[in-house]
Amino acid sequence: MDVNKSNNSLWKAGTGAFAILSAVLGYLLFEAKGISKDQNRMIDQRVAEISSARMSLDSIGMQMDAKIAEIKSLGGRVEELEAAKKQLEADVAGLKSAGELSKQQYDGKIAEYISLLNNKDAELNRLRKENGILAEKNRTLTSENTDLSTENVSLKGIKKSLSDSVENVSRKNSELSAKVSRASALQAQEVQVLAVSDRGKERDGGTYRASKVSKIKVAFSLMPNPIAKQDEKAIYLRVLDPDGAVLFDTAAGSGSFTVFGKETNFTAKKSIFFQNNNQNVEITYQRSGNIPYRAGNYKVELYAEGYQIGTGGFTVK
Numbered sequence: 001m002d003v004n005k006s007n008n009s010l011w012k013a014g015t016g017a018f019a020i021l022s023a024v025l026g027y028l029l030f031e032a033k034g035i036s037k038d039q040n041r042m043i044d045q046r047v048a049e050i051s052s053a054r055m056s057l058d059s060i061g062m063q064m065d066a067k068i069a070e071i072k073s074l075g076g077r078v079e080e081l082e083a084a085k086k087q088l089e090a091d092v093a094g095l096k097s098a099g100e101l102s103k104q105q106y107d108g109k110i111a112e113y114i115s116l117l118n119n120k121d122a123e124l125n126r127l128r129k130e131n132g133i134l135a136e137k138n139r140t141l142t143s144e145n146t147d148l149s150t151e152n153v154s155l156k157g158i159k160k161s162l163s164d165s166v167e168n169v170s171r172k173n174s175e176l177s178a179k180v181s182r183a184s185a186l187q188a189q190e191v192q193v194l195a196v197s198d199r200g201k202e203r204d205g206g207t208y209r210a211s212k213v214s215k216i217k218v219a220f221s222l223m224p225n226p227i228a229k230q231d232e233k234a235i236y237l238r239v240l241d242p243d244g245a246v247l248f249d250t251a252a253g254s255g256s257f258t259v260f261g262k263e264t265n266f267t268a269k270k271s272i273f274f275q276n277n278n279q280n281v282e283i284t285y286q287r288s289g290n291i292p293y294r295a296g297n298y299k300v301e302l303y304a305e306g307y308q309i310g311t312g313g314f315t316v317k
Helices: 003-073 079-097 103-160 164-183
Strands: 188-196 215-222 232-240 255-259 262-266 268-273 280-285 296-304 307-316
Touching (some): 003 079, 003 103, 079 103, 188 307, 215 296, 215 307, 232 255, 232 280, 268 280
Antiparallel strands (some): 188 215, 215 280, 232 268, 232 296, 255 262
16 A cells, blocks of 8 residues: 555545635624624614613603692693603612513503603693783782772872761662662573593583593573573583683683683683573583593582572582
């Protein structure tokens, strides 16, 4: 056997095996680098999503703080916003400890917070308007009181010349006029409060689940009154929440009116033509923004021509 020929064959076989081994190792190294790049991309994407969610939640939190402070200064209620702020802080803390970010979950939370802030804008506009009206009234009253004080000084001498008989006649005329006015006032009877769902289904009974109350309908009849004028009359509805505050939403038609000589807020209003025939009347009220009713007892008051003409109530559970 030729020794040189045999050695040459072994060298060729060893060289071939080394080439195959090098190719396999090269392929494995290439695959490992590809997997590493994919993992880095996933980590970078997750960090970016967490950072974006954190920035959005921090921005919403600052807006909540600003609205809480302003609503408090205007005398509004901030319980709902304060509860939402606590939940937001928990969500921010959850970002730090979350092993895996659910982008869809945090996008949904952010959308809910933004919706709440938008709803509070309507309440802030109402409070700003109410406080602006009160400030203007205070300025007007101050000016009027100053004028009256000046006028009173000059009127003292005139009042001394008025006789007791004239004062008595004036007082009696006023009392008689008030009695006639009260006797001619409308009177509501059989006052019922119905709950209307968002699908338009009506429920009666006086006790309703909050999820079934999209709007309320107050139904009643007007007793005949022979001395009441048959003409156009405005009927005002006041709905008082469990804390005694009047439900007020200018977007839903709320405003102010005078009763017992004092200006006060009403929830809804309806104009009718009084027919003096025991006619039925319905007044519907729906909050803007689909704000749910809190659990508790609600009181309903009806007014017309400066007098209270009926009462009722309902309960939300």
